[in-house]
Amino acid sequence: MSHAGPGTGPQGADRPDDVAPGGDPLPVSTHASKAGSTPATTGNTASATPPALPSWGNHPQAAPARVQALHWRDEPLPTPASAAPMLARGNGRSYGDVGLNHGGTVLLTRGLDRVIAFDCQRGILRCEAGILLDRLLELTVPQGWLLPVLPGTAQVTVGGAIGNDIHGKNHHQAGSFGCHVRAFELLRSDGTRLECSPDHHAELFAASIGGLGLTGLITWVELQLVPVPGPWLLATDTRFTGWDAFHELSRAHAAAQYTVAWLDALVPSGQPWRGVFSHGDFAALDDGPAPPKARAGVPFTPPLCLPRAGAVRVLNGQRWRRARTDPAPVHYRRFFFPLDAIGHWNRLYGRRGFVQHQCVLPPQVAIDSLVQIQATIAASGQPPLLAVAKTFGPLASPGLLSFPRPGTTLALDFPFRGEPTVALLAHLDAIVAEAGGAVYPAKDAHLSGAHFRQFFPAWQRFCPLVDPAFSSSFWRRVMADAKPPP
Amino acid sequence: MTRILIIGATSAIAEASARLWAARGARLHLLGRSAPRLEAIAANLRAHGAVVTTGLLDANELDAHAAALDAAGTELGGIDIALLAHGTLPDQAECDRSPAATVQALADNGLSTLALMNALATRLADQGSGTLAVISSVAGDRGRASNGAYGAAKAAVSTYASALRQRLTGSGAHVLTIKPGLVDTPMTRHFRKSPLWAQPDAIARGIVRAIDRRRSVVYLPWFWRPVMAVIALIPEMVFRRLRF
Numbered sequence: 060m061s062h063a064g065p066g067t068g069p070q071g072a073d074r075p076d077d078v079a080p081g082g083d084p085l086p087v088s089t090h091a092s093k094a095g096s097t098p099a100t101t102g103n104t105a106s107a108t109p110p111a112l113p114s115w116g117n118h119p120q121a122a123p124a125r126v127q128a129l130h131w132r133d134e135p136l137p138t139p140a141s142a143a144p145m146l147a148r149g150n151g152r153s154y155g156d157v158g159l160n161h162g163g164t165v166l167l168t169r170g171l172d173r174v175i176a177f178d179c180q181r182g183i184l185r186c187e188a189g190i191l192l193d194r195l196l197e198l199t200v201p202q203g204w205l206l207p208v209l210p211g212t213a214q215v216t217v218g219g220a221i222g223n224d225i226h227g228k229n230h231h232q233a234g235s236f237g238c239h240v241r242a243f244e245l246l247r248s249d250g251t252r253l254e255c256s257p258d259h260h261a262e263l264f265a266a267s268i269g270g271l272g273l274t275g276l277i278t279w280v281e282l283q284l285v286p287v288p289g290p291w292l293l294a295t296d297t298r299f300t301g302w303d304a305f306h307e308l309s310r311a312h313a314a315a316q317y318t319v320a321w322l323d324a325l326v327p328s329g330q331p332w333r334g335v336f337s338h339g340d341f342a343a344l345d346d347g348p349a350p351p352k353a354r355a356g357v358p359f360t361p362p363l364c365l366p367r368a369g370a371v372r373v374l375n376g377q378r379w380r381r382a383r384t385d386p387a388p389v390h391y392r393r394f395f396f397p398l399d400a401i402g403h404w405n406r407l408y409g410r411r412g413f414v415q416h417q418c419v420l421p422p423q424v425a426i427d428s429l430v431q432i433q434a435t436i437a438a439s440g441q442p443p444l445l446a447v448a449k450t451f452g453p454l455a456s457p458g459l460l461s462f463p464r465p466g467t468t469l470a471l472d473f474p475f476r477g478e479p480t481v482a483l484l485a486h487l488d489a490i491v492a493e494a495g496g497a498v499y500p501a502k503d504a505h506l507s508g509a510h511f512r513q514f515f516p517a518w519q520r521f522c523p524l525v526d527p528a529f530s531s532s533f534w535r536r537v538m539a540d541a542k543p544p545p
Numbered sequence: 546m547t548r549i550l551i552i553g554a555t556s557a558i559a560e561a562s563a564r565l566w567a568a569r570g571a572r573l574h575l576l577g578r579s580a581p582r583l584e585a586i587a588a589n590l591r592a593h594g595a596v597v598t599t600g601l602l603d604a605n606e607l608d609a610h611a612a613a614l615d616a617a618g619t620e621l622g623g624i625d626i627a628l629l630a631h632g633t634l635p636d637q638a639e640c641d642r643s644p645a646a647t648v649q650a651l652a653d654n655g656l657s658t659l660a661l662m663n664a665l666a667t668r669l670a671d672q673g674s675g676t677l678a679v680i681s682s683v684a685g686d687r688g689r690a691s692n693g694a695y696g697a698a699k700a701a702v703s704t705y706a707s708a709l710r711q712r713l714t715g716s717g718a719h720v721l722t723i724k725p726g727l728v729d730t731p732m733t734r735h736f737r738k739s740p741l742w743a744q745p746d747a748i749a750r751g752i753v754r755a756i757d758r759r760r761s762v763v764y765l766p767w768f769w770r771p772v773m774a775v776i777a778l779i780p781e782m783v784f785r786r787l788r789f
């Protein structure tokens with residue numbers, strides 16, 4: 060294959076010098092020496108022994124049969140070697156199995172990380188789908204433009220943001236990420252490239268937003284950004300105890316651009332959870348705090364879950380006491396992405412990993428259900444080590460399977476402890492189902508098929524739009540027992 | 546505004562280097578074989594503040610070199626940095642079977658590079674300034690069975706770079722030999738990495754820094770220098786029996 064590529068920028072054995080310029084100079088390990096020789100025969104082919112490619116929660120485990128890295132948006136999809144389905148994977152920040160494809164082909168999109176055009180007059184950005192929000196913000200914020208929706212981490216790709224139709228602290232005003240997507244290109248397994256927008260291929264546009272990567276490969280994306288006066292917000296914390304107080308604060312601060320509540324779920328049993336409600340607005344400040352420095356990350360996964368309830372209780376106490384109850388300037392990166400300061404914090408949960416349960420509960424029943432959830436957790440003896448709540452607004456996403464809908468959303472991180480954790484998650488799902496809410500697939504690893512189809516009734520419209528060569532571990536799990544739509 | 550020519554601009558190390566230069570507001574001219582891919586890279590660099598033009602060149606078409614370099618010089622109005630990054634990673638097993646494959650591997654990674662180095666050295670010497678930075682490899686430091694053709698080509702590149710460095714001394718122009726080790730890219734992402742693997746971004750930072758500091762030979766990352774020094778000292782009696 061290398062001979063197909065004379066000259067500059069070889070296309071056959073593409074990117075030789077980045078692959079292994081030195082070949083394999085040393086018998087470092089069997090893997091390293093294999094790596095030195097294999098790319099010579101691959102070009103863009105997959106490896107015989109792909110890695111595990113864990114999800115963010117490191118649970119569940121899955122092993123793809125093939126892994127293929129994409130570098131160019133004009134590349135075709137790999138020809139399926141078998142009936143094994145494909146799935147695109149961005150930066151691997153989905154918690155459960157929506158980004159896993161056990162036994163299938165995983166397409167790594169991080170090499171598709173180029174900006175295509177940025178119109179800094181109108182705030183319209185077109186970029187490849189594998190670029191991280193982090194990189195986009197570096198480019199646009201100094202020019203006065205902000206991504207319209209920011210999740211809790213900047214370490215996600217634009218493609219992943221669409222596939223999961225992510226939301227942020229401004230959902231009550233701005234809706235989800237999908238509300239701000241002007242267009243994208245969808246590469247289907249039959250080789251067609253469809254430019255999807257609300258006006259063109261509108262059905263696939265709607266299916267792909269929140270479509271969990273099942274409608275094909277998104278190669279590029281065009282977004283409408285929002286103007287921003289600078290990198291700083293004025294943010295205020297308010298301490299509260301109990302769900303009534305949380306909802307009162309949400310109503311009182313509905314005019315704030317960004318709101319979120321952090322919760323301390325490690326209060327003594329029987330007491331209501333307490334928390335800190337933060338609201339903030341971007342402000343035109345001449346100067347303000349510097350962005351947080353990236354601290355050392357967690358270099359490897361310890362065998363056991365490190366955070367113990369006792370230690371987290373101490374940290375929660377500090378967080379509670381350190382609430383800044385007067386408006387204070389804060390850099391947007393600290394406000395939106397506090398956990399990004401610690402690389403790979405997910406590893407702290409150890410080899411068994413962790414699960415996040417994120418639900419949304421309709422406004423009428425939210426408080427009753429939240430109290431029920433809290434009681435169920437207390438009875439299980441498995442307190443979440445991290446808990447976050449927010450009120451979603453009424454703006455509907457174009458996405459067929461979009462998760463956000465009006466009501467209260469609650470996200471809970473649990474160390475995975477096997478059967479007891481699975482039982483607790485099933486209890487929580489049942490409460491959400493009874494309330495008429497929904498559970499967020501991007502975080503999920505255990506939702507039943509029946510619950511999924513109840514939470515996302517548009518699945519019947521969605522199914523015919525799924526690319527026949529694409530699937531995921533999540534999709535097979537929740538559709539295994541489904542009758543095909545009429 | 547630094548004026549930079551990159552040949553083989555679609556390689557990951559070249560693109561990563563170009564991004565670092567773009568962040569400084571450089572003026573870049575990119576040469577490669579695929580117009581859409583050059584344009585994809587160029588558009589991204591422009592969005593990040595660089596002024597970028599592109600041109601098509603197949604480095605194996607030696608007759609096309611002069612025109613491509615003339616056009617680059619005209620576009621840029623002079624060359625402060627020329628980065629040679631084109632090449633292939635030959636399939637050594639096929640080279641072992643086929644002399645034609647070996648010759649092709651030497652053309653891709655050696656002859657075309659030497660021809661471009663010669664032409665660029667002359668231009669920089671006439672100009673009286675500028676750095677010719679060429680990506681060689683640690684593989685060129687000692688031949689091994691598993692990548693003999695590639696290693697031989699890179700040895701030629703390293704040796705010729707040394708010669709050009711002497712030739713240009715006193716002219717105001719300079720030659721940098723870049724010797725990367727193992728580099729982790731999306732394509733090799735599925736291999737388990739040892740601590741010896743480096744990211745293309747890190748290699749690019751090393752290249753930019755070495756050019757800034759007018760270094761002559763840079764191993765990237767740095768630890769390959771002592772490693773290769775030790776490997777160079779292994780007696781042939783022993784080396785010929787090694788399998789790596």
